[in-house]
Amino acid sequence: MSPPLFVSCYGGRSHGGSTHISDSESEDEVTSLLFHSRVPFIHHLNQPTFLRTKLPLNQFYPYIRCGLCCGFLIDAATITECLHTFCKSCIVKHFFHSNRCPTCSIVVHQTQPLYNIRPDRQLQDIVYKMVPFLEASERAQMCNFYKERGLEVPKTVVVSPPGAVVIKRQKKENLHQSVFTIPPELDVSLLLEFVGAEEGINDFKPLERRYVRVSGEATVRHVELFIRRKMELSATYQVDVVCGDRLLDHYQSLKDVQNSVGEEALQDGLLVLHFGLVLPSKS
Numbered sequence: 001m002s003p004p005l006f007v008s009c010y011g012g013r014s015h016g017g018s019t020h021i022s023d024s025e026s027e028d029e030v031t032s033l034l035f036h037s038r039v040p041f042i043h044h045l046n047q048p049t050f051l052r053t054k055l056p057l058n059q060f061y062p063y064i065r066c067g068l069c070c071g072f073l074i075d076a077a078t079i080t081e082c083l084h085t086f087c088k089s090c091i092v093k094h095f096f097h098s099n100r101c102p103t104c105s106i107v108v109h110q111t112q113p114l115y116n117i118r119p120d121r122q123l124q125d126i127v128y129k130m131v132p133f134l135e136a137s138e139r140a141q142m143c144n145f146y147k148e149r150g151l152e153v154p155k156t157v158v159v160s161p162p163g164a165v166v167i168k169r170q171k172k173e174n175l176h177q178s179v180f181t182i183p184p185e186l187d188v189s190l191l192l193e194f195v196g197a198e199e200g201i202n203d204f205k206p207l208e209r210r211y212v213r214v215s216g217e218a219t220v221r222h223v224e225l226f227i228r229r230k231m232e233l234s235a236t237y238q239v240d241v242v243c244g245d246r247l248l249d250h251y252q253s254l255k256d257v258q259n260s261v262g263e264e265a266l267q268d269g270l271l272v273l274h275f276g277l278v279l280p281s282k283s
Contacts, residue, residue, distance in 0.1 A: 009176050057130065064127045067103055072134055073127045076120040082106050085120055097208040110268060111189045111211040120167040188254045192227065195242075197277035204231045204277065211270070217254030220248045227275060242274045260268045 025183040066073050068090035075088035086094075094102055095113045108116050128135040146153045189214045197204065207230055214222070226237045233239070241248045243257055244265050257272050265272055 060130065064123075064130060068094060072131050073124060074138055076124040076127065077117045077124075078120040079108055080116045080118055081108050085123060088117075088119070090105055091117060099211055106186070110127050110191075111213050111271065152258050186256060189270045189273045190223070190254070191267060192223070193272060193274045195274050195276045198279050200279060201237060201277050204237075205234055214254065216253065216258070218254050219250065220254070220257070221250040223254070223273065223275075224250065233277065236280060238278045238280050240276050240278055243272070244277075248273075 002227065025102050063127075064073055066069065066087040068086050073085065073087055076085050077088040077091055079091070079101055080086045082101050084101055086102070092114065095108070099109060099111070099113045099184070125272055132198070143153050192207060192210050192212065194207055206226065212226070220241050223241060227233070227239055244261050246261065249259060254271065258265065
């Protein structure tokens, strides 16, 4: 069995290699020192032995593990609205079917939650320093992934050597760049509200993605096809789409619908479309 992983930091005296925290310093204080002030723990290894404390790595799991996959953070990304952090790939997948934070359920963004996540490189550096071989293992897996598919392996990111680092001045507009950008042609934000199904229709899935951003040139027919695919509807069912008190025709573009109905159809800048499932009329 491999020995337990330990992290050294300021604290009480360590006796015989055992894990110990002095009475004058609580575990929360040590954690606060490392993470709230974001001081790299490697700095404390230079301190005299009598100023060090060894803590088991599992005490830091709430700070260095992803709440979605329960693994150590990889490409750490933080939600700007609540400052909860997850693996980038995990939170991107989560936002495919929800616009809320997985931890606190706050609405991250009504239509594009990916707008409000930012890479947390400082936390990712801490994770890599605390977990031996994690960075090398992740790099090896990524290289194998590309090689197995015959793709070119991306160039390795050059890590700056320790010491003084000169940071170039960046333009203000680049300071808060999102990890995901929306093409300008997607200029209509939709809120799809399901009002129910006619009696006899019950074999369908719930619509998980109610918030959609599309081109204004898209038609009501495109919206219907989207609903059919996501809810896995039978071809025999009819989808009626309503905006305000108007039943929409399939050929109408969303831009025309938005212009003709006006502000009464908008809710916080979203074009609200209600839809229901009905059986085809017998004639």
